[in-house]
Amino acid sequence: MANKKALRLIELGLHPVLLGSEGEDRKRPLHKGWQTAVYTAADVRSWPPQNNIGIRCGLQRDGRSLIVFDFDSEATRVFPTWRWGLAQRFRQPLATVVSARGYHVYFFTSEAHPGRTLAGRYVQTLNETNGRKRLFKFIETLGTGRQVVSAGSRHPSGHRYRFGPGTGYEDIPTLTAGQYQALVTLSKSFDERPSQPERNPRVHPVRLRGELSGIANCLDYARRFIGAAEQEEPNGDIRFLGQGGLLVTADGRGWYSFSEETGGGLPELIAWHQSLLVGEV
Numbered sequence: 346m347a348n349k350k351a352l353r354l355i356e357l358g359l360h361p362v363l364l365g366s367e368g369e370d371r372k373r374p375l376h377k378g379w380q381t382a383v384y385t386a387a388d389v390r391s392w393p394p395q396n397n398i399g400i401r402c403g404l405q406r407d408g409r410s411l412i413v414f415d416f417d418s419e420a421t422r423v424f425p426t427w428r429w430g431l432a433q434r435f436r437q438p439l440a441t442v443v444s445a446r447g448y449h450v451y452f453f454t455s456e457a458h459p460g461r462t463l464a465g466r467y468v469q470t471l472n473e474t475n476g477r478k479r480l481f482k483f484i485e486t487l488g489t490g491r492q493v494v495s496a497g498s499r500h501p502s503g504h505r506y507r508f509g510p511g512t513g514y515e516d517i518p519t520l521t522a523g524q525y526q527a528l529v530t531l532s533k534s535f536d537e538r539p540s541q542p543e544r545n546p547r548v549h550p551v552r553l554r555g556e557l558s559g560i561a562n563c564l565d566y567a568r569r570f571i572g573a574a575e576q577e578e579p580n581g582d583i584r585f586l587g588q589g590g591l592l593v594t595a596d597g598r599g600w601y602s603f604s605e606e607t608g609g610g611l612p613e614l615i616a617w618h619q620s621l622l623v624g625e626v
Contacts, residue, residue, distance in 0.1 A: 350398040350497050351389035357514050358406040360384070362399035362492045363392050370579070371397045371501050372494055377581030377595045380490055397498035403457045403489035409519065410457040413449050413493045414532065418465070418481035420447030423535055427484070430531050435524060440517040441509045445500035449493055452528075453519040459601070459608045460488040464535035484532045490599045490608055562597030563614050571618060 351361035362379045365371050376382065379401065392398075402411045416424045424447065428439070442449040462485045467478040487493050496506050496514075520528070560566045564583060573585040581595030590603030601608035607617060 348389055348392040348394050348396065348398060350495055351384070351392055352386055354398065354400060354495065354514070355384070355386055355389065359411070359514065360401035360405060361389055361495070362401050363389075364397035364399050364494065364498070366393065366396045369501050371499060372399075373579055374399060374492060375579075379492070380594045380599060381596060398495045399492040399498075400495050402460070402487045402491045402493060405453075409453040409455065410489070411517075412452050412454055412458050412520075412525070413487040414452070414528070415449055415485045415487055415493070416447035416483065417444075417485065418446075418483055420483075423464070423483045424448050427531065427535065430534075431528065434527050434531070435518075437518045438512060438516060439509075440512050440514065442496045442506050443509060444494070444506055445502050445504035449487075449506075451514070451517045452525070453517055454522075454525050455519075456522065458486065458488040458525070460486045460491045461607065463529060463532035464537070466537040467539075480538075483535050483537075486529075486532075490594065490601055557615065560611065560615075563600045563611050564593045564597035566611060566614055566618075567591065567593050567600070 348363075351363070354361040360382075361384060363375050365373055365375055375396075383406075400411065402413055404410050416427070431439070440451040442451070462480070462482050464483040465485075466481050466483070468481055469478050494500070494506055496508050498506050500506065557566075560569070567583075567585055571585060571588060571591070573587050573591075576584045576586055578584055578592070583593045583595070585591040585593070588602075591600065592603070593600045599608065599610060600614050602617065607613075609617075
């Protein structure tokens with residue numbers, strides 16, 4: 346029996362991702378290279394029907410890009426106010442999936458965007474002995490290099506992800522560049538983290554010559570110039586320990602820093618790393 350959820354996503358022009366079928370694996374991709382893989386209907390017919398299915402965010406088959414606003418911590422407080430604020434700017438119905446703890450709101454954009462945390466709060470937890478605080482994320486975007494668990498799949502708690510009444514993937518609205526920026530600004534208004542000066546890695550030009558001329562991809566650069574103990578994730582991604590949550594995709598094409606909430610390809614990684622070195626001088 347084929348995995349009908351994955352087949353349906355392909356029909357809609359979206360990129361399905363095979364997730365696990367038990368526990369926390371229900372939210373984790375199982376195949377290496379899922380960040381760039383383009384699966385056909387023939388491919389997904391062999392996927393187990395009991396497994397969850399994710400959707401790769403970012404660029405889709407029709408040239409549009411998928412961005413998902415993810416509401417997690419304190420969603421019952423934040424989401425209604427955010428939705429009211431959005432209604433003042435954007436009149437179309439929202440394609441919203443109810444998750445186990447919050448909501449996923451889907452949009453298309455003409456330009457791909459990386460995922461980042463837009464609003465949250467740092468909280469000191471009792472089991473933290475090193476002085477660090479835990480970040481509770483209120484609003485996070487899932488973009489290029491990320492995936493979202495699809496409607497119809499089950500959360501590790503047993504809760505089933507489901508669309509709100511009267512909406513589905515066919516109803517995902519497309520945002521203009523101005524509308525997307527307005528949503529980002531609205532979302533940031535909920536942020537309770539201490540303000541910090543923004544680092545702009547693009548200020549420091551990337552020079553792919555000299556010792557950088559032989560760099561093949563993000564993984565090559567990270568191993569040569571950042572260096573640290575490595576840990577392979579279940580889906581093949583490489584986590585560089587002690588680097589603030591630096592994750593490089595298994596194929597070496599992409600990366601994401603959870604502490605800096607930024608990512609991209611090789612030029613962005615080099616620029617980001619150079620900006621860190623400049624800041625240490």
